[in-house]
Amino acid sequence: MKNIVLVVFLLPFLSFGSLVWGPKGHRVTGYIAEKHLTGKAKKALDDLLEGHSLAFVSTYADEIKSDTKYAGYTPWHYVNYPLDRTYKDSEKSGAGDIVTGIAKCKTVLKDGNSSRADKIFHLKLLIHFLGDLHQPLHVGRAGDRGGNDIPLEWFNERSNLHKLWDTNLLETYGMGFYELGDELDRSTPKKERKQIQEGTIESWLEESHVLAKQIYSSANAGEKLGYSYAYKYNPVVFEQLKKGGFRLAKVLNEVFS
Numbered sequence: 001m002k003n004i005v006l007v008v009f010l011l012p013f014l015s016f017g018s019l020v021w022g023p024k025g026h027r028v029t030g031y032i033a034e035k036h037l038t039g040k041a042k043k044a045l046d047d048l049l050e051g052h053s054l055a056f057v058s059t060y061a062d063e064i065k066s067d068t069k070y071a072g073y074t075p076w077h078y079v080n081y082p083l084d085r086t087y088k089d090s091e092k093s094g095a096g097d098i099v100t101g102i103a104k105c106k107t108v109l110k111d112g113n114s115s116r117a118d119k120i121f122h123l124k125l126l127i128h129f130l131g132d133l134h135q136p137l138h139v140g141r142a143g144d145r146g147g148n149d150i151p152l153e154w155f156n157e158r159s160n161l162h163k164l165w166d167t168n169l170l171e172t173y174g175m176g177f178y179e180l181g182d183e184l185d186r187s188t189p190k191k192e193r194k195q196i197q198e199g200t201i202e203s204w205l206e207e208s209h210v211l212a213k214q215i216y217s218s219a220n221a222g223e224k225l226g227y228s229y230a231y232k233y234n235p236v237v238f239e240q241l242k243k244g245g246f247r248l249a250k251v252l253n254e255v256f257s
C-alpha cells in the first residue's frame, strides 16, 4: 500500500518525454512516409515489418532504451555541435551519432549478407531516426543536452526546452497522428513534396541545426510559455513532421530500389 501511495504521489513528477521526439511525432512521420512508398519498397517493408505499419514501429528505438543491452544505440538519436558550426566542421563523438547511425542502418539494409533479424532491427531504427533528425533540438548544443537542461514552464507545468519540442507542442495541439498525418499530406502539393525530398541526410541535418539556433533564442530558462509560443511554433513543428515523412519515404524507396 505504501508503495502504491508513493507511486501515485510521484507520478506527476516522472517524465518519459524528455529524451524522445514524442511518440506522436514519430507516428505522424511514419504514417506520412507510408503514403509515398514505391511498390517495391512497400513490398519489402510489408515483409520485414510482418504487416505492421511504419507508424507502429516508429517508436521501437525509444522502447529499447529501457534495456541496457541496447545502451550503445542511445547516441544515435541525436547529434550536438556548436550553433555556428556545421556537422562537417565539428568534432565527432566516438560513440556515433544520428548521422553515422542512419548510415549504418542503410548499410545493413542494403547488404545482401545481413541477416533478416539485423535488417528488421536496423529498419525500425532507420524509421525512427529520420523522425529524430527533424526534431531541431536533436541537432542542438552539447552544453545543455539539446535543451534538456533549459527548464521552462509549459502552461504552468514544469518542462524544458527539449521536451517542449519533443512532446508538449504536439500534445497541446490535440490532433491524433492519423488526423495530423492526413492533414499535412493532403495540404502539400506534389511539387512541394518533391522539393522537400531533395537534398541529403546532411543537408536536412543542417536545416534542423539552423532551426535549433532560432529555437534557443526563442525562450530563456525559467520562462513561462503557453498559447503565444504554440501559435508561433506549431507551423514549424508541422513543417518538420511533413519533411520527416516525405524524406523517410525517399530514403526507404532508395534503400529498397
Ligand code: ADE
Binding pocket: 019, 077, 078, 079, 080, 137, 138, 139, 140, 141, 142, 145, 146, 147, 148
Ligand atoms: N542527449 C544529449 N543531447 C541530446 C539531444 N540533442 N537530444 C536528445 N537527447 C540528448
Ligand code: ZN
Binding pocket: 018, 019, 020, 021, 022, 135, 138, 162, 166
Ligand atoms: Zn528528444
Ligand code: ZN
Binding pocket: 019, 020, 021, 061, 062, 077, 128, 132
Ligand atoms: Zn529518438
